[in-house]
Amino acid sequence: MNNNSNLLHELTKGIWKENPIFVISLGLCPTIAVTSSMTNAIGMGLSCMFVLVCSNLFISLLRNIVPNEVRIPTFIVVIATFVTILDKMIQAYAPALSASLGIFIPLIVVNCIILGRAEAFACKNSPIASILDGIGMGLGFTLALSLIAFFRELLGDGALFGYKIPFFANDPALIMIMAPGGFIVFGLLIALKRTHDLKGKFTK
Amino acid sequence: MPKQMLKTALFLFIISSISGLLLALSEQITAPVIIAINEKFEMQARSQVLPQAKTFKTDKQLAIGYNDDGSIAGFVIGVKPKGYGAQINMLVGINNNGKITGTKILSHSETPGLGAKITGEEFHSKFMSVIEKNEKTDLRVKKDGGDVDAITAATITSRAFCEGLKEAQKIFSENTLILNTSTGGKL
Incomplete structure (x- = not known):
């Protein structure tokens, strides 16, 4: 019973309590870069989730046999392998997504969330918990990207998933799909979440 | 140890x-x-970019398009003018008479929402209607005294587009010269 609720916690913590973007604040470079459209945000989020789950699983399996001195190089090799496989697969079977995400797929290798979870979680926990952690963190990342992209694409391009939305499409605020707009939306959302999190602490 | x-x-x-x-x-x-x-x-x-051609033969920078009967329909020329963000990788179709038959942007890094409109249908169809209308189009943006409508707030991108077209025309005339001499004037 206790064990089961622990496992459930590993799955859900990444979505809200330890959200990789809004709380841990890792992997912010792709966050600003790809959230100018919903399609890109979800594509990037799911790609990261795939790599996270695979790398978490393998690193957890290796955790008892990997020599401590070469821990990081080993993790990087595992992560880079999965990212490269994913990049090839996307190029071959989803060329449109590959064209719009471009360099950001290979750059998942250096996404801090992935190495961060390997170091902080997968190398200390069982394979099952690590998979759940990967799914949770991946979902949290995807949801965070989608939320930012929702505001940026709607306000900056007057569209969602590339489809024009009446009223918003009349005179969109271009700055929102450029880099400054990314920082503005990101900052406001973090502020909102912090306000919500702190509320409980002070009223008590 | x-x-x-x-x-x-x-x-x-x-x-x-x-x-x-x-x-x-x-x-x-x-x-x-x-x-x-x-x-x-x-x-x-x-x-x-060269709809009338049925088959193509590639040759480095350009592809030669052939009609059904094997005669040359025109050329598809790849050029990379320098845009606002970086190089704009584009294809230009030119028929036998040296007239531009179409353009396509393969890749670019222009500003989203501004220069990036260069890939849009609106810009392309507007440009093609200018080509249709004029016997000889001045391939410069209107701001510089030419005939091409620039994209609003993206003059540098539009200028790069025109540079690419001129470059393609230059490659076209160089190559037709070679072809002309090698085939005895029959293109």
Whole structure:
């Protein structure tokens, strides 16, 4: 019973309590870069989730046999392998997504969330918990990207998933799909979440 | 100590070997698919900018388009003018008479929402109607005294587009000269 609720916690913590973007604040470079459209945000989020789950699983399996001195190089090799496989697969079977995400797929290798979870979680926990952690963190990342992209694409391009939305499409605020707009939306959302999190602490 | 080092090295060796094996495997599966996709994409792009040609023969910077009867229909020329963000990778179709039959932007890094409109249908159809209307189009943006409508707030991108067209025309005339001499004036 206790064990089961622990496992459930590993799955859900990444979505809200330890959200990789809004709380841990890792992997912010792709966050600003790809959230100018919903399609890109979800594509990037799911790609990261795939790599996270695979790398978490393998690193957890290796955790008892990997020599401590070469821990990081080993993790990087595992992560880079999965990212490269994913990049090839996307190029071959989803060329449109590959064209719009471009360099950001290979750059998942250096996404801090992935190495961060390997170091902080997968190398200390069982394979099952690590998979759940990967799914949770991946979902949290995807949801965070989608939320930012929702505001940026709607306000900056007057569209969602590339489809024009009446009223918003009349005179969109271009700055929102450029880099400054990314920082503005990101900052406001973090502020909102912090306000919500702190509320409980002070009223008590 | 040396024994420990050997163990560490061996571990890394095994991990890297497995990784290499997996990568080779995935490369083998995906490489043919990726090549096929790129070829199909190029084919589509070529017939878009030079619709009257039925078959193409590629030759470095340009592809020669042939009619059904084997005569030359025109050329598809790849150019890379410098845009606002970086190079704009574009294809230009030019028929036998030196008239532009179509353009296509393959890749670019212009500002989203401004210069990026260069890939849009609106800009392209407007440009093609200018080409249709004029006997000889002055390939400069209107701001510089030419005939081409620039994209609003993206003059540099539009200028780059015109530069690309001029470059393509230059390559066209150089190559028709060569073809003319080699085929005895019959194009």
